[in-house]
Amino acid sequence: MLFSEDRFVGRDTPYGSIEVICGSMFSGKTEELIRRMRRAQLARLTVEIFKPAMDTRYHHTNITSHDSNSISSTPVDHSSTILQLGSAANVVGIDEAQFFDNELPNVCNRLANGGIRVIVAGLDMDFMGLPFGPVPALMSIAEHVTKMHAVCIRCGAPANYSYRVAKGEQKLLLGEKDHYEPRCRACFYRTGE
Ligand SMILES: Nc1ncnc2c1ncn2[C@@H]1O[C@H](COP(=O)(O)OP(=O)(O)O)[C@@H](O)[C@H]1O
Ligand SMILES: Cc1cn([C@H]2C[C@H](O)[C@@H](COP(=O)(O)O)O2)c(=O)[nH]c1=O
Numbered sequence: 001m002l003f004s005e006d007r008f009v010g011r012d013t014p015y016g017s018i019e020v021i022c023g024s025m026f027s028g029k030t031e032e033l034i035r036r037m038r039r040a041q042l043a044r045l046t047v048e049i050f051k052p053a054m055d056t057r058y059h060h061t062n063i064t065s066h067d068s069n070s071i072s073s074t075p076v077d078h079s080s081t082i083l084q085l086g087s088a089a090n091v092v093g094i095d096e097a098q099f100f101d102n103e104l105p106n107v108c109n110r111l112a113n114g115g116i117r118v119i120v121a122g123l124d125m126d127f128m129g130l131p132f133g134p135v136p137a138l139m140s141i142a143e144h145v146t147k148m149h150a151v152c153i154r155c156g157a158p159a160n161y162s163y164r165v166a167k168g169e170q171k172l173l174l175g176e177k178d179h180y181e182p183r184c185r186a187c188f189y190r191t192g193e
């Protein structure tokens with residue numbers, strides 16, 4: 001069964017696995033990450049949750065969804081710290097993976113090869129519709145990839161793009177609905193609206 005805690009109970013393989021939760025903004029990535037981490041906690045597994053220190057939108061330490069669900073986490077500046085701090089856990093969760101350095105896939109592989117279930121959430125595409133940071137590479141090496149969809153703010157179809165309504169061409173621009181709206185392919189590429 002996918003995403004089940006029982007894979008870690010009474011099984012003698014020394015290997016873990018990598019799960020990626022990706023999609024546009026507002027698609028439910030953080031809620032899904034929190035759900036899986038809470039289930040692991042209910043199963044009395046040791047969990048460690050990380051987020052990039054530069055993502056200060058909601059809370060300094062907590063991971064918080066757009067619906068204000070939250071779970072405590074450790075902010076880190078570099079993926080190497082995840083390897084140091086996460087190696088003793090049964091389950092490692094990582095949010096906002098797009099903001100991490102390109103060593104993150106290697107770090108996740110090392111954790112998974114050490115027996116840890118690694119669950120990573122992040123944007124697969126930036127505001128240009130281009131692959132974002134280490135997330136596409138993580139999707140390649142993961143056992144399980146879940147692509148989430150928001151609701152297109154323009155037409156109501158499933159949305160897999162994050163359209164930037166704010167000014168600015170830089171890749172990194174923290175923000176919420178004042179800066180971005182989830183859109184479907186047609187509404188994303190239909191310009192001037
Ligand atoms: N256009 C939208 N489509 C879907 N969910 C939305 C939308 N706007 C707001 N939401 C809210 O955002 C929540 C998902 O938040 P979150 O898990 O933080 O998403 P993500 O991490 O993918 O940005 C949904 O449960 C919903 O209540
Ligand atoms: C598309 C895009 C997004 N960002 C920023 C905006 C938000 O702060 C996060 C994404 O948060 P969510 O949990 O997925 O809603 O990323 C960015 O910096 N650049 C972009 O192109």
Ligand SMILES: [Zn+2]
Pocket residue numbers: 152153154155156157183184185186187188
């Ligand atoms: Zn649309």
